[in-house]
Amino acid sequence: MKVSEGYMPYLGNKTYYRTVGECQEGKKPLILIHGGPGSAHNYFELLDDYREDGRMIVMYDQIGCGNSAVANRPDLWHARTWVDELIALRNHLELDEVHLLxxxxxxxxxxxYLCDDQPKGVSSAIFSSTLPSALLWKQEQRRMIKFMTEQEQAIIQETEVTGAYDNPAYLAVNAKYMALHAADAISDESPEPLRRxxxxGAEAYLTAWGPNEYSPTGTLKDFNYVDRLSQIEIPVLLTSGTDDLSTPLINKTMVDRLPKARWELFAHSRHMPFLDEKERYKRILLDWLNQHD
Known part of the structure; x- marks a missing residue:
């Protein structure tokens, strides 16, 4: 397996990237763009075997996390920083024709990126457990919190009043919420990339998003592209799980407005169907890429 790693200069710092495999004729690279803000590429290493399809897989750590970690730069943590980073990475690696996930x-x-920059050379996009509106996301998280016990809801409410987000009782409730709708806590049985x-990226997450998934208070709190989704004219595959933070309502909101969209709902998945239902996800995604090369 051919794996290449490197760093791209960016804003006086450096952005780590990792490529797996090579593209055969007619196949276009797939760029994987991780969550957070402030997560890292690590979980995308679980998709290394997608290279068997004969295409290059590109992943990177966005500035502010992982191997691209930067401390004490709250001025950087807004959407434009990371969109411009993706543009710079495409130029740096000469990725003229791509798919984006x-x-x-x-x-x-x-x-x-698609709405504001209208980039050339993007053959298709995959919206994996994502959102077009921070307010809609908050609305759905608050709805799902109502299915927790009254005591758990009270702990969340009290913590939001006091701001004591390091309270062990709150941390336990939040961990339960994330296990229900995102992924299991990391353990010795977790795949190595997840344990590494x-x-x-805590500063980036707190500054850009907020203290948890259901409280967008940062620079992304007004993120809202619902009414602009119709501008995205390339084919889009939406993937999400039935127990996902990215709820069926959120995905229905997107698919109804995208001109060329297909939605795959994974019945046994949370926020990472590519982990919870790996083989089905792989089959669907590779079929999609081959249809839109």
């Missing part, structure tokens, strides 16, 4: 926040980044230590 954005997961969670990464999908928001792709939506903003990574540079913290």
């Amino acid at each position: 954005g997961q969670s926040w990464g999908g928001m980044l792709v939506i903003a 230590p990574k540079g913290s």
Whole structure:
């Protein structure tokens, strides 16, 4: 397996990237854009075997996290920083013709890129468990919180009043919420890429999003492209799970407005169907890419 790693200069810092495999004739690279903001590329290494399709897989750590971690730069943590980084990476690696897969926040980044920059050379996009509106996301998270026990809801409400987000009782409730709708807590049984230590992106997440998934208070709190989705004319595949933070309502909102969209709902998945239902996700995604090369 051919794996290449490197760094791209960006805003006086450096952006880490990793490529797997090579493109055969007629196949276009797939760029994987991770969530957060402030997560890292690590979980995308679970998709390394997609190279068997004969295409290059490109992943990177967005500035502010992982191998691209930067401390004490709250001025950087807004959407434009990360959109411009994607543009710079495409130029740096000479990725003229590509497919883009954005997961969670990464999908928001792709939506903003497609609407605001109208880039050339994007054959298709995959919106993986993402959102077009921070307000809609908040609305849906608050709805799902109502299915938790009254005591758990009270702990969340009290924490939001006090701001004591390091309270062990709150941390336990939030961890339960994330296990229900995002992914299991990391353990010794987790795949190695998930267990691997990574540079913290906490500052980027807190500044751009907020203290948790259901409280968008940062620079992305007004993110709203619902009424602009009709501008995205390339084919778009939406993927999400029935128990996902990215709820069926959120995905229905997108698919109804995208001119060329297909939606695959994964019955046994949360926020990462490519992990919870790996083989089905792989089959669907590779079929999609081959149809739109």
